[in-house]
Amino acid sequence: MFAVGVAPRGEAVRYDEHSKQFVPILSGISAEYITFSRHGDWVAYAAFPDGTLWRSKADGSDRLQLTQASGSSYILHPRWSPDGTEILYFSVARGRLSRMYRVSASGGEPKELLAKLEQVKSDAEWSADGKRICFGRASGTAAPLPGPNIHILDLASQTLTDVPGSNGLFSPRWSPDGRYVAALSLDSSRVALFDFATANWNEIANGTLFGFPSWSHDSRFIYYIQGTNNPAVMRFRVAGRKAERVVDLKDVRLTGFYGASLILTPEDQPIMTRDAGTQEIFALDWQAP
Numbered sequence: 001m002f003a004v005g006v007a008p009r010g011e012a013v014r015y016d017e018h019s020k021q022f023v024p025i026l027s028g029i030s031a032e033y034i035t036f037s038r039h040g041d042w043v044a045y046a047a048f049p050d051g052t053l054w055r056s057k058a059d060g061s062d063r064l065q066l067t068q069a070s071g072s073s074y075i076l077h078p079r080w081s082p083d084g085t086e087i088l089y090f091s092v093a094r095g096r097l098s099r100m101y102r103v104s105a106s107g108g109e110p111k112e113l114l115a116k117l118e119q120v121k122s123d124a125e126w127s128a129d130g131k132r133i134c135f136g137r138a139s140g141t142a143a144p145l146p147g148p149n150i151h152i153l154d155l156a157s158q159t160l161t162d163v164p165g166s167n168g169l170f171s172p173r174w175s176p177d178g179r180y181v182a183a184l185s186l187d188s189s190r191v192a193l194f195d196f197a198t199a200n201w202n203e204i205a206n207g208t209l210f211g212f213p214s215w216s217h218d219s220r221f222i223y224y225i226q227g228t229n230n231p232a233v234m235r236f237r238v239a240g241r242k243a244e245r246v247v248d249l250k251d252v253r254l255t256g257f258y259g260a261s262l263i264l265t266p267e268d269q270p271i272m273t274r275d276a277g278t279q280e281i282f283a284l285d286w287q288a289p
Contacts, residue, residue: 001283001286002281002282002283002284003281003282003284004279004281004282005279005280005281006277007277007278007279008049008255008277009030009048009049009255009276009278010256010274010275010276011024011029011030011273011275012025012026012029012031012034012045012271012274013025013028013274014269014270014271015233015246015270015271016269022272025265025271026043026045026056026060027060028276029045029047030049030273031046031047031048031054031273032045032046032256032257032261032273033045033046033076033078033261033263034263034271035079035080035263036080036265037080038083039084040058040265040266041057041058042055042056042057042084043056043057043058044066044078044079044080044087044105045078046075046257048255048256048257048273049257051074051075052065052067052068052075053065053066053075053078053087053089054066055087055105066087066103066105066107066110070093072093073091073092074091074093074257076090076091076122077089077122077123077124079126080105081102081126082126082129083130084105085105086103086104087103087105088101088102088124088125088126088133089103089124090121090122090135092257097118097121098120098121098122099113099121100113100114100121100122100124101113113133113153114153114160117160119137121135121136122136122137122170122171123135123170123171125173127152127174127178128176129178132152132153132154133152133153133155134150134151134163134172134174135150136149136150136171136172137149137151137170146167147162147167148162148163148165148166149166149167150169150181163181165200165201166183166194166201169183169184169185169186169201170183170184170186171183171184171212171213173214174215176217176219177219178196179196179197179219180193180194180195180196180219180238181193182194182204182213183213184211188210188211188227190203190210191204191205191206191210191213191222191224191236192204193222204238204241205224205234205243210224210225211224211227211258211262212225212261212262214263214264215264216235216264216268217266220237220238220239221236221237221238221268222235222236223235223262223264223268223270224262225249225262230248230250231248231249231250232245232246232247232249232250233245233246233262246270247270253274254273254274254275255273255276255277256273260272260273261273
């Protein structure tokens with residue numbers, strides 16, 4: 001009998017523009033979705049591969065585990081509240097719809113958002129003032145659902161509004177200045193931009209596979225992963241409607257819950273999770289009784 005033994009592990013890395021290389025961040029911990037607080041002094045991340053949520057200071061000290069490993073659920077897309085007191089995330093698990101939570105950065109019991117709403121709730125994002133949250137409904141290559149797929153929750157009133165024209169879109173990302181929401185098409189082949197000032201969507205990139213849009217901190221660029229025969233981290237300049245290549249990923253092996261993730265440092269350096277796992281083939285000999 002031959003069997004494959006796999007030990008999944010990742011190495012958190014950031015792209016250094018000076019050396020043109022990926023270098024370890026937080027001592028290369030096995031984590032993904034490393035996100036910084038507004039002032040850059042704290043980080044939150046999902047441990048890989050157990051999917052638990054942690055927070056620490058930016059130098060890796062004062063680590064605190066905020067959720068417990070369950071064996072079936074996985075934490076994704078943590079986001080600091082603008083005031084740095086809470087962390088927003090969503091959780092996926094076998095056999096149930098994804099759910100949104102918020103938890104105190106000091107620890108405590110996570111609180112589920114819209115617990116009675118029986119639909120997918122994913123990719124939750126804070127508004128710039130911390131008073132609202134946008135999230136997506138459908139995901140991946142799921143069949144299109146009727147009506148808008150992106151919604152906004154007012155935390156004070158607990159009322160929901162739809163982002164008009166978001167049918168067939170998912171994975172929303174609210175810009176830091178609050179003006180735009182970027183989103184992906186259900187097949188991840190297009191990136192679209194919603195302008196709250198005009199209430200219109202504009203397609204900004206298409207024709208190949210994209211993933212994990214992320215805003216620069218000045219709201220001038222949208223970073224994303226281009227998945228082609230020549231994969232790369234790209235960025236789209238909102239003002240000039242121009243795409244720029246940031247770093248080639250052709251020889252970079254990535255890993256994570258979805259196979260890859262993309263977050264930015266406070267200096268807008270791409271953070272990804274490099275594959276550091278092992279895979280071996282075992283041969284077993286035995287004689288049947």
